[in-house]
Amino acid sequence: MAGPVSLTLSTDVVPFAIRAERLEILVVRQPAGWRLPGGSLGAGENLDTAASRHLTEQTGLGEVYLEQLYTFGRPRQGVGTLAVAVAYYALVPTGALAAGPAASGAATAWISAEALADLRSDHADIVGLAHRRLASKLAYSTIALQLMPERFTLSELQAVNETILGEPLDKRNFRKRILALDCIEATGEMARSGGHRPARLYRAKRPGQVDFIK
Amino acid sequence: MAGPVSLTLSTDVVPFAIRAERLEILVVRQPAGWRLPGGSLGAGENLDTAASRHLTEQTGLGEVYLEQLYTFGRPRQGVGTLAVAVAYYALVPTGALAAGPAASGAATAWISAEALADLRSDHADIVGLAHRRLASKLAYSTIALQLMPERFTLSELQAVNETILGEPLDKRNFRKRILALDCIEATGEMARSGGHRPARLYRAKRPGQVDFIK
DNA sequence: TTATGTTAGTGTCTCATTAACACTATTACA
DNA sequence: TGTAATAGTGTTAATGAGACACTAACATAA
Numbered sequence: 001m002a003g004p005v006s007l008t009l010s011t012d013v014v015p016f017a018i019r020a021e022r023l024e025i026l027v028v029r030q031p032a033g034w035r036l037p038g039g040s041l042g043a044g045e046n047l048d049t050a051a052s053r054h055l056t057e058q059t060g061l062g063e064v065y066l067e068q069l070y071t072f073g074r075p076r077q078g079v080g081t082l083a084v085a086v087a088y089y090a091l092v093p094t095g096a097l098a099a100g101p102a103a104s105g106a107a108t109a110w111i112s113a114e115a116l117a118d119l120r121s122d123h124a125d126i127v128g129l130a131h132r133r134l135a136s137k138l139a140y141s142t143i144a145l146q147l148m149p150e151r152f153t154l155s156e157l158q159a160v161n162e163t164i165l166g167e168p169l170d171k172r173n174f175r176k177r178i179l180a181l182d183c184i185e186a187t188g189e190m191a192r193s194g195g196h197r198p199a200r201l202y203r204a205k206r207p208g209q210v211d212f213i214k
Numbered sequence: 215m216a217g218p219v220s221l222t223l224s225t226d227v228v229p230f231a232i233r234a235e236r237l238e239i240l241v242v243r244q245p246a247g248w249r250l251p252g253g254s255l256g257a258g259e260n261l262d263t264a265a266s267r268h269l270t271e272q273t274g275l276g277e278v279y280l281e282q283l284y285t286f287g288r289p290r291q292g293v294g295t296l297a298v299a300v301a302y303y304a305l306v307p308t309g310a311l312a313a314g315p316a317a318s319g320a321a322t323a324w325i326s327a328e329a330l331a332d333l334r335s336d337h338a339d340i341v342g343l344a345h346r347r348l349a350s351k352l353a354y355s356t357i358a359l360q361l362m363p364e365r366f367t368l369s370e371l372q373a374v375n376e377t378i379l380g381e382p383l384d385k386r387n388f389r390k391r392i393l394a395l396d397c398i399e400a401t402g403e404m405a406r407s408g409g410h411r412p413a414r415l416y417r418a419k420r421p422g423q424v425d426f427i428k
Numbered sequence: 429t430t431a432t433g434t435t436a437g438t439g440t441c442t443c444a445t446t447a448a449c450a451c452t453a454t455t456a457c458a
Numbered sequence: 459t460g461t462a463a464t465a466g467t468g469t470t471a472a473t474g475a476g477a478c479a480c481t482a483a484c485a486t487a488a
Contacts, residue, residue, distance in 0.1 A: 007223060007255065009298060041221065043294040047287035071285040071300050073261035080257040084223060084298075086285050155436070172438070173476065195485035196435035369465070386467070387447065409456035410464035430488085437482070446473070453466070458459100 006081040011051040012038035012123065014069070014130040015061060017092040018147050018160050022112055025127060026092070028058050029107035033118045036126065038085075051088045058106045065091040065146040065210070069130055074122060085122075089130040091146035135164050142183045142211045145204045153191050153199035154178065183211055220295040225265040226252035226337065228283070228344040229275060231306040232361050232374050236326055239341055240306070242272050243321035247332045250340065251322075252299070265302045272320045279305040279360040279424070283344055288336060299336075303344040305360035349378050356397045356425045359418045367405050367413035368392065397425055 014036060015026040027034040037058040041050045048066065055061055069087040076083045113131055116124040137143045144160055158174045178184065185205050190198040228250060229240040241248035251272040255264045262280065269275055283301040290297045327345055330338040351357045358374055372388050392398065399419050404412040 009221060009223060041287075041296060044289060044296065046289065046296065047285065047298065050287075068285065071261065071282065073255075073264075073300075075258060075260065082255060082258065082260065084261065084300075086287075086298075153436085170476070170478085171436090172478085175437080176439095177475095192484080194435085195433070197437080197483035199436055367465085384447070384449085385465090386449085389466080390468095391446095406455080408464085409462065411454035411466080413465055432485100432487080434484085434486105435482100436484100438480090440478090442475100442477080444473100444475075446471100448471080449469090451467090453464100455463085455465100456461100457463105458461080 006078070007084060008040065008076075008082075009084045009086070010038055010040045011047060011054060012036045012085050012087045012126055013051050013055045013066070014087070014089040014127050015055060015059065015064070015092055016089060016113065016130070016134065016147065017110070018094055018163055019110055021159060021163055023114070023131070023163050024110040025113050026059050026061070026108055026110055027119065029109070033120070034109065034111070035120065036123050047086050048088075051086070055090060059108050061090070061092060062096060064093070064096065065143075065208075069126070069133060072122065072126070085126075087126045087130070089134065091134075091143070093147060093149055095149035131164075135166075138164060140213045142181060142204075142213070145183065145207070146210065148204070150207070151187055151189070151191075151201040151203050153201060155199060157184075157202075181211070181213065220292070221298065222254065222290075222296075223298045223300070224252055224254045225261060225268060226250045226299050226301045226340055227265050227269045227280070228301070228303040228341050229269060229273065229278070229306055230303060230327065230344070230348065230361065231324070232308055232377055233324055235373060235377055237328070237345070237377050238324040239327050240273050240275070240322055240324055241333065243323070247334070248323065248325070249334065250337050261300050262302075265300070269304060273322050275304070275306060276310060278307070278310065279357075279422075283340070283347060286336065286340070299340075301340045301344070303348065305348075305357070307361060307363055309363035345378075349380075352378060354427045356395060356418075356427075359397065359421070360424065362418070364421070365401055365403070365405075365415040365417050367415060369413060371398075371416075395425070395427065 017024055017026070026037065028037050037055050038051065039054045045053070052066055066088055069089050071084065071086045073082055073084045075081065111118065113127060116127055119127065134143070138161055144157065147160055148157060154175055157178065158169055158171065161174070162169055183205055184202040187201045187203050189201045191201050192198045231238055231240070240251065242251050251269050252265065253268045255261070259267070266280055280302055283303050286299045286301065288297050288299070289295065325332065327341060330341055333341065348357070352375055358371065361374055362371060368389055371392065372383055372385065375388070376383055397419055398416040401415045401417050403415045405415050406412045
């Protein structure tokens, strides 16, 4: 049971948000190209805390939904050296975005979750895995609400689902399904947003909580 | 980005098998009580390899299905010390069992996956999580085949599913579903096992491979 | 003031899937 | 030859999912 010659442990976070009807991720500048937010563990710090802290420090984002994704153990330069990375993904509500990058220490950028050429390949793999996980969770949980602002219309929620899944959804079937879940409620207000009929505004009944379906 | 004061990384494996119509796990003797197989990483070893190696060394089990479950970071005795454990679960086919514990170095025992009083609470939590993950995967994958011997009857496969789910299944619906998946085939042989009609024997079409449904 | 463009909002029908259900077949053994 | 035990087999009803088109309400421009 000899320990390894050398081992490092870090967290990597894939911060997702919907911006301009696209699924984007927030990345941090590094000498060559960009990387996911993340880093090593502080003294006495646990994994979730470290992931959350690095996200905040490097991007300025506050409290967001954070979920562990997978742990990778990748050999690095130098025989006997292993870099262990615990990957997370975060869901940033629209609206928490503006404050984010501005307050950050490092240089950050939002990039498309599907154009990952500027990321190292291991980080691009993590983003792909996170995207698939997120898409599959749409089918059996209310996780999409974590990407929404406090108040939103049903059309906006549908657009978020469509963006993540990469396919259009039927408007009536979508509304039926969502309302049957009993996870959102009308606020009574309307969104007046231009030359057309105003939309009802909704909010999550249990914000911050992700329910599983059935 | 200071590193932690102290950090250990290890793997823990939940080795499941079906024995006597019960879901059981294989545990290893330790000074007080029992623990899951597992341990720290060797030089240059990656996570999956380490989990597999510890399982083999401590239990004598050979090649089995192994899947990463979750990574826990738990503070330990001593401030600033974190024990990171990457948890896996393994599915041991009936038939690979006999050879297992016999050839092992450490003292091992099979115990019920539902009576975990002899395990430390963190290990018991891992077993519970693994059990839930396994049960949910039954619904959308052919993972149950990894617990079966090379040849088996449909009734045996049904019993395995029922044991994991903890509820009875309808015989006709089960057979329809499984056969429609096109994941097993009849060998042509019959299981003659006592005072009743013999059952057809089946085998996995793609042993070692887990297919996802739909 | 009226017409036009734009998005919001609403039900029904069809098809596919799932769930419930009971009897005959084949063997070992008494 | 009868009995006990498990293997094997279809149909029907209920439920859920998917396809589908029109009216409502507002802003703006003519």
